[in-house]
Amino acid sequence: MYKIVNRKKWLSVLLADNLGRLLSLPWTLRRRSEAVAPETVRSILLIRTAYIGDVIMTLPMLRPLKERFPKSRITVLTAPGAAPLLQGHLYADEVVTFAPFWFYRAANFAEYFRFIRVFRRRQFDLVIEARGDIRDILLLVAPLRSRYKVSYGIGGGAYLLTHVVPYPGLRHKVEYHLDICRFLGCPDKPLDWGLRLTEDEQTQARQLIERLSVSGAFLCAHPGSRLPLKTWPEERCAALYDLLLERFGLPLLLLGGADDQARIERIMAMMQGKAVSLAGRTSLREMAAVLQEASLFVCNDSAPMHLAAALNTPTVALFGPSKSLETRPFSARSVVVEENFPCRFACDESSCHRAVKQDCMKAITPEAVLRAAETLLSGAGRQSGCTGTN
Structure with missing residues (x-):
């Protein structure tokens, strides 16, 4: 069973898998699956290269792995953009960076061959591919020397693994990742992201905020997203930000990367009130x-x-084409605002086939988001909280 929405990708994985199974049949017939014993694991490689948000949802895996395999050294292979999140991480011993060409347009084949030629010299007792993607399994896991190779088979490439994690069905990605740990016998403990900011970083942030003439409590907003279909219309953002300023009477900081600057400038130009851009x-x-x-x-x-x-941080999240069941904020201090569009469950988030493009995002009103913010700050928000606009 494949968990792949895009039909072309589904067909290509099916063909590649059938061919791969046939070619690897002599090896798989000789392979014997053995339990992953803690005493046999001294080195672990956890692979999650795409994308930053998904890497964050992988972080809770690290503590259970460290507790299940206490004598192990954990290396995390991730993309350069996500690597800063693992600085000073409580449970990661090493971070290795690589941007795969199959996820990042700026990367290329030559970089892959240079990387894998050197990296495959290393030996890990346990390799975990957290995404469940045939490309990662074929091009990053398969070339490595490892006693145990573990992942899901729902994206293809199961024949290249020593252990295939059973897929329990659609659920939040944090739980999807933690199910790999449970499969390996890791203890169920309170969630720990392991993400820590230093006192210097916290002090510098406060100083930055003060230089913007902002003191005391403040609000933050981020109007962008990696995929255009997930972004709320700019005029809706401007209207909401004015409502937030009026309702709460607190300064509003707009966050984003350099590629968000133009969008944020357009939004600020539409506003009646004043926000501060940190883009x-x-x-x-x-x-x-x-x-x-x-x-x-x-x-x-x-x-x-x-x-x-x-x-x-208390968060109000707007969802359109993506499924909040899988990727909502994994926090009790959050509320999701979304509308029930059945096509979302078959959407690959790259193209919209509705008569009104991006209808699922446009159906969300600024007033509905404001109500969600009021609900959250009143203490009534829940992780599964959801409000519609009707």
């Missing part, structure tokens, strides 16, 4: 430090949303 002015960790200080964060389904959840 392109903070690193990922600096953004985290600012978010940690915020009284409220409003955003689309995006990497900063997952960062806010990991920091336990």
Whole structure:
């Protein structure tokens, strides 16, 4: 069973899997699956290269792995953009960076061959591919020397693994990742993201905020997302931000990367009130430090949303084509605003086939988001909280 929405990708994985199974049949017939015993594991490689938000949702795996395999050294293979999140992480011993060409357009084949030629010399007792993607399994897991190779088979490539994690059905990605740990016998403990900011980083964030003439409590918003279909219309953002300023009477900081600057400038030009833009002015960790200080964060389904959840910042998240069941903020201090469009469950989030493009996002009103913010700050918000616009 494949968990792949895009039909072309589903067919290509099916063909590749059938061919791969046939070619690897002599090896798989000789292979014997053995239990992953803690005493046999001294080195672990955890692979999660795409994307920053997904990497954040992988972080809770690290503590259970460290507790199940206490004598092991844990290496995390991730993309350069996500690597700062693992600086000073409580349970990661090493971070290795690589941007695969199958996920990142700027990467290329030559970089892959240079990387894998060197990296495959290393030996890990246990390799875990957290995404369940045939490309990661074929091109990153298969070339490595490892006694145990573990992942899901729902994205293809199961024949290349020593252990295939059973897929329990659609659930939040944090639980999806933790199910790998449970499969390996890891203890179920209170969730720990392991993400820690230093005192210097927190101090620098406060100083940055003060230089913007902002003192005391403040609100944050992020109007962008990695995928255009997940972004709320700019005029709706402007209307909401004015409502937030009027309702709460607190300064509003707009967060984003350098590629969000033009969008944020257009939004600010539409506003009646005044917001402060930090677009392109903070690193990922600096953004985290600012978010940690915020009284409220409003955003689309995006990497900063997952960062806010990991920091336990009160968050109102707007969902359209993506499924909140899988990727909502994994935090009790959050509320999701969404409308029930059945096509979302068959949407690959790259193209919209409705008569009104991006109808699921456009159906969300600024007033509905404001109500969600009021609900959250009144203490009534829940992780599964959801409000519609009708």
